[in-house]
Amino acid sequence: MLEKEYPDKKYYIPYTMYEKEKTRKYRSDPTKLANWFYDEKDDYYLDQNGIRFSFKYYSQRKDCSTGQVRDFKVYEADEFQLTPELERLAKTKSGRQRQVRYNPNWQYLKEKAKKVLQSPEGRHIYSMRKYDVEPIFGHLKNVFGMRRTHLRGKKKVETDVGIAFMMMNLSKYWNRRWSKDQFSVFKNKNRQKKRSIKLKLRVELIVFQYLRVSYFPDTFI
Known part of the structure; x- marks a missing residue:
C-alpha cells in the first residue's frame, strides 16, 4: 500500500x-x-x-x-x-x-x-x-510508563501522543527551572524573597505532579 x-x-x-x-x-x-x-x-x-x-x-x-x-x-x-x-x-x-x-x-x-x-x-x-528517535520512545515507555495509547482512531491517537510529548517537554522544562530556581534560593540573601521563591516552586511542583499523575498514572504505582 x-x-x-x-x-x-x-x-x-x-x-x-x-x-x-x-x-x-x-x-x-x-x-x-x-x-x-x-x-x-x-x-x-x-x-x-x-x-x-x-x-x-x-x-x-x-x-x-x-x-x-x-x-x-x-x-x-x-x-x-x-x-x-x-x-x-x-x-x-x-x-x-x-x-x-x-x-x-x-x-x-x-x-x-x-x-x-x-x-x-x-x-x-x-x-x-x-x-x-528511539530514545524518545524508550523514555516515554520506561520513565513515563506509557505503553499504549488511551484512545483509538488515527486522529485521537495523534492527539493523545501529542499531549504525551508535550508532557515530556514540560518535564524537561520543569527540571531545568527547578535547578535554576533552587540556585536562586541558595544565592539570594533576602529571606522574604526566598520564601516567595520556595512557595512558587512548591505550587508549580504540585501542579506539575498532578498533571503527570493524571496522564501517566503508571509512574506512581
Whole structure:
C-alpha cells in the first residue's frame, strides 16, 4: 500500500527480524528456510538433512484483526526420498508429509529493505535513528510508563501522543527551572524573597505532579 501511495519514497525502517537475521547464530541455523538450498529452476528446497521439499500449491491466510490477506507458496516433503531414513524424517509425528510455507511478497519487501538499509546512505540514516528517535520512545515507555495509547482512531491517537510529548517537554522544562530556581534560593540573601521563591516552586511542583499523575498514572504505582 505504501509503495503505491508513495512510489518515490525510500523506507529506512527495519522489519521485525532484520537485526536477528544478521546474527551468526541465525545464519548458521539449519532449521531456517532461508538457510536451505533452493533450486530456482525446479522450484524445490533441500533441508539440512537433504530432504527435498517440492512446490505443492498456493494458499492464503486472512488476519482476523486487520483483515489483511497474505499469499503463501506451500512446499511439501516428497513422499519418495533418496533413502528410507530420509523418507521417515520427511513425515511428521502424525504420519503426514512435512510442509513449509513461503511468502514471496514478504520476502520481496525484506530484500528491498535490506538493500536500502545496507547502502551507505541507509547505514548512516539508520544509525541516527538509534540515538535520535528511539530514545524518545524508550523514555516515554520506561520513565513515563506509557505503553499504549488511551484512545483509538488515527486522529485521537495523534492527539493523545501529542499531549504525551508535550508532557515530556514540560518535564524537561520543569527540571531545568527547578535547578535554576533552587540556585536562586541558595544565592539570594533576602529571606522574604526566598520564601516567595520556595512557595512558587512548591505550587508549580504540585501542579506539575498532578498533571503527570493524571496522564501517566503508571509512574506512581
